[in-house]
Amino acid sequence: MNKFLSLLGAPFLNFIDITGQMSVLFFTTLRLIFKKPFRTRLLLKQIEFIGANSLSVIVLTGSFTGMVFAFQSYIGFHKFGADQLVGTVVALGMARELGPVLSSIMVAARAGSAITAEIGTMKVTEQVDALNALAVDPVHYLFVPRILAGFIVMPMLNAIAVFCGIVGGAVVGVKVLGINKTLYMQYMYTYIELDDFINGMIKSFVFGGLVTLVGCYKGYMTRGGAEGVGRATTESVVLACILILVFDYILTAFMF
Amino acid sequence: MEYAIECIDLHKSFGRHQIHKGIDLKIVKGAITYIIGPSGTGKSVLLKQLCGLMPPTKGRVLVNGRDLTQMKQSELTEMRKKFGILFQNAALFDSMNVFENVAFPLREHTKLSKGEISKIVSEKLRLVGLRDVEQKMPSELSGGMRKRVGLARAIALEPEIILYDEPTTGLDPIMCDAVDNLINDTQKELGITSIVISHDIESTLKIADYIAMLYDGKVVLYGTPEEFKTTENPYVRQFFSASKEGPINII
Numbered sequence: 192m193n194k195f196l197s198l199l200g201a202p203f204l205n206f207i208d209i210t211g212q213m214s215v216l217f218f219t220t221l222r223l224i225f226k227k228p229f230r231t232r233l234l235l236k237q238i239e240f241i242g243a244n245s246l247s248v249i250v251l252t253g254s255f256t257g258m259v260f261a262f263q264s265y266i267g268f269h270k271f272g273a274d275q276l277v278g279t280v281v282a283l284g285m286a287r288e289l290g291p292v293l294s295s296i297m298v299a300a301r302a303g304s305a306i307t308a309e310i311g312t313m314k315v316t317e318q319v320d321a322l323n324a325l326a327v328d329p330v331h332y333l334f335v336p337r338i339l340a341g342f343i344v345m346p347m348l349n350a351i352a353v354f355c356g357i358v359g360g361a362v363v364g365v366k367v368l369g370i371n372k373t374l375y376m377q378y379m380y381t382y383i384e385l386d387d388f389i390n391g392m393i394k395s396f397v398f399g400g401l402v403t404l405v406g407c408y409k410g411y412m413t414r415g416g417a418e419g420v421g422r423a424t425t426e427s428v429v430l431a432c433i434l435i436l437v438f439d440y441i442l443t444a445f446m447f
Numbered sequence: 448m449e450y451a452i453e454c455i456d457l458h459k460s461f462g463r464h465q466i467h468k469g470i471d472l473k474i475v476k477g478a479i480t481y482i483i484g485p486s487g488t489g490k491s492v493l494l495k496q497l498c499g500l501m502p503p504t505k506g507r508v509l510v511n512g513r514d515l516t517q518m519k520q521s522e523l524t525e526m527r528k529k530f531g532i533l534f535q536n537a538a539l540f541d542s543m544n545v546f547e548n549v550a551f552p553l554r555e556h557t558k559l560s561k562g563e564i565s566k567i568v569s570e571k572l573r574l575v576g577l578r579d580v581e582q583k584m585p586s587e588l589s590g591g592m593r594k595r596v597g598l599a600r601a602i603a604l605e606p607e608i609i610l611y612d613e614p615t616t617g618l619d620p621i622m623c624d625a626v627d628n629l630i631n632d633t634q635k636e637l638g639i640t641s642i643v644i645s646h647d648i649e650s651t652l653k654i655a656d657y658i659a660m661l662y663d664g665k666v667v668l669y670g671t672p673e674e675f676k677t678t679e680n681p682y683v684r685q686f687f688s689a690s691k692e693g694p695i696n697i698i
Contacts, residue, residue, distance in 0.1 A: 228555075309542075317538035320500055324532040325552045325600075326524050 213408050220334045220404070233336040241302040241337070241403070242344035248297050249348045250355050256289050257281055257356030261363040265370075275374035279382045281360035286387045290353035292439055295345060295398035299431035303406035306337055307427035310410025311420040319411070329411070338403045345399025346392045353391060394442050398435050405431040449476040450509075451608055451640040452497055457506035459492060466492055467503070468664035479634050479641040481651045484661035485686065485695055490644045491535060493661070494610050497642065498530045499523045510608075528556060531606035535613050537597030539585040545572070546581035549599045556604060571599040576625055591618045598626070602633060609633065611643040615650065623647070627654055648687055652676065660686065662695060 264280045310333055313319050322329045357379075364370045409427035413419050452474040459467040466489035474480050474497075482490050495501040496508060499515045508515040510526060518526065539548050549568045553559055559567070572581065575595040585593055594614065601609060611630065615623040627650045634641050645651050651658060652672045659669045660683055667682045668675070675683060685693030 313540075316541075317534045317536060318540055320495070321532070321534060321538040321540070323500055323524075324498065324527060324530065324534075325555065325604075326527040327551075327555050328520075328524055 212412070213404065216330065216334065216408055216411070217338075217400075217404055219330055220338050220407075223328070223331045223335050224339060226331065230332070230336055233332075234339055237336045237340035238344055240305075241298065241340050242348060245298055245301055245344075245348060246351070248301055249294050249352050252293050252297050253285070253290065253352035253355030254359035256293055256352075257285055257359030257361075258363045260284055260289070260356070261360040261368065265364070265368050274368070274370045275378045277364045277368070277370060278357075278361060278375040278379035281364070282357050282379050282383050283387060285353045285356035285360070286383070286391045288391070288439075288443075290356060291349050291391045291394040291398060292435060294348050294352040295395060295402055295435050296432055298341075298345065298348065298399070299402045299405070299428055299435065303402045303431045304424050304428050306403060306406030307410040307413075307424045308420055310407060311413035311423045314411060314413045315416055315419060333411070334404075334407045337407055338400055341399035341401075341403030342396060343399075345395045345402070349391060349395035353388070390446055393446070394439065397438055397442060401434050401438060402431045405434060450474060451476040451511065452642075453507075453509040454493075454497070455507045455509070457493075457496065457508065458504045459489065459496065459501075460504050466664060467496075469506070470661075470664070470666055472659055472666055472669065474640060474642060475657060476640055477634070477638045478656035479630065479643065479654055480657045480659065481643045481645055481655040482659050482661060483645060483648070483651055483686070486646075488661045489664065490661055491612055494532075494612055494642065494644060498527060498532060498608075498610060528604065529607045531601035531604065531609040533594070533598050533601045533609070533611045533614055535616070537585075537593040539593055539596055539600070541585050543585075544581065545577075545583050545585070545588070545596050548585070548596060549603055552600065552604045567603065568599075571603055572596070574602070575599045575629065576622070591622055594618065595622075595626075598629070605637065606639065608640045608642070611641065611645075613644050613646065615645065615647050623650065630654060 260281050261277055264277050264284075265274065268274055268276050268280070310319070313333075319329050319333075322332055361375060364375055365372045406427050409423045409430065413423040415422075450473045452472075454470050454472045457467050457470040457472075458465075470493065482493065484490055492501065496503050497510075499508070499510075499518070502516060506516075510529070513526075515523065515526070539545075540551065543551065546565070546568055549571055550564050553564045553567060557564075568581070572578070575598050577592065577595055577599070580588065580592065580596070585596070588596065594617065598611075598614065614626050614630065618626060630641055630643060631654050633639050643651075643655070652675065655672050657669065657671060658675050660667050660675075662682050668678060668680050670678070675687075678684070681694050685695050
């Protein structure tokens with residue numbers, strides 16, 4: 192019985208632990224964003240790393256998702272002769288759901304993991320201690336530029352992903368599947384509203400903070416040498432992806 | 448006598464593993480105190496507790512009479528400016544070159560101009576016997592050179608207290624001697640309080656004003672080098688003679 196209870200209790204306690212630590216670190220970071228010194232150079236470096244360097248991945252992800260989505264939705268719509276609605280569905284899906292979710296998952300895999308590996312290595316080689324020893328708050332020095340960059344960059348990447356998705360969908364819809372171009376565009380313009388895009392932007396803003404926070408947190412909690420860094424990196428990507436999906440549901444339900 | 452740091456009944460454990468079982472130690476201001484003892488007795492852990500990098504499980508640490516364990520994070524950060532710490536593996540920032548590493552505390556905490564900073568950096572590097580390495584990355588340096596860069600960084604802000612975690616381990620005999628002299632000189636010239644963790648008995652006896660020997664989570668003997676040379680304490684005798692026979696367990 193005892194064993195059973197501890198089997199049940201340990202993951203639960205662990206969950207509470209992680210949530211608590213992450214919330215504390217998140218709010219500490221938020222507070223520190225407005226504290227001097229402002230490290231503009233570090234922030235720009237992170238914007239370049241998380242944002243600019245993710246560009247090719249985001250363009251590829253966005254366009255291929257849009258292209259595949261056009262094919263798949265065509266199958267359904269063609270059955271009752273509503274081919275022209277493909278554009279609407281692709282744009283709606285990209286803007287509200289696929290754009291923000293897929294682009295942030297790609298960023299978690301590319302930049303979130305790198306953030307964890309970097310901070311984790313700094314942790315196990317005592318560089319984080321050295322920051323502390325030099326009277327520099329590691330959360331201020333390491334977390335703030337990264338999380339701020341995540342907030343700034345993710346909506347931009349989302350916009351690019353959504354744009355590429357819609358273009359990719361249109362190319363497949365009109366050129367490959369032979370849907371009437373005018374109708375395709377007409378239906379898209381009629382049924383898509385600015386709200387759909389704003390919705391996705393809000394999501395990607397939250398996800399951007401989430402991915403970088405998880406990356407920083409997992410790196411900061413790393414222990415146990417090179418093996419520990421490897422473990423933390425994997426955990427970081429998994430946790431970030433799960434949180435993106437969970438928060439996606441919460442945000443969707445909230446903004447429905 | 449004035450004390451820079453006082454440990455009172457310090458306990459530290461990791462999980463069930465007890466490292467410190469009640470350490471009482473007073474570090475005399477302006478003197479060099481060596482902390483010696485076999486590997487794995489928690490000397491580095493003690494050092495981290497002295498400067499507030501690690502909180503003790505029980506007990507108090509007073510720095511200039513103020514209790515570290517009662518301080519807020521922001522106060523701790525402020526207080527650490529008084530400390531210079533040389534880590535065992537130097538802990539250089541590997542994304543920065545040597546110059547940026549040594550300049551880091553100056554850029555963070557002073558309003559010095561670029562020219563002044565670069566002057567201080569080359570002066571500190573010269574002090575630790577390094578030349579023409581400013582543009583190198585830490586990964587391009589040997590272990591001994593990294594240690595010296597770490598030392599230059601630790602003394603960049605001219606701290607009141609310097610903590611050295613095995614400053615001479617891994618250095619050649621000439622460099623060992625140079626580092627020993629450096630510890631000695633910085634203390635004599637600037638009146639800095641130095642705390643050194645070491646295994647090197649010869650330099651310990653030569654340079655230390657006071658020695659504390661740690662074993663099994665406690666201070667087994669504290670005294671001057673003279674007292675250590677003449678003591679009959681079995682732990683000290685065994686450690687000094689590097690003998691397998693005695694109360695220190697070798698596993």
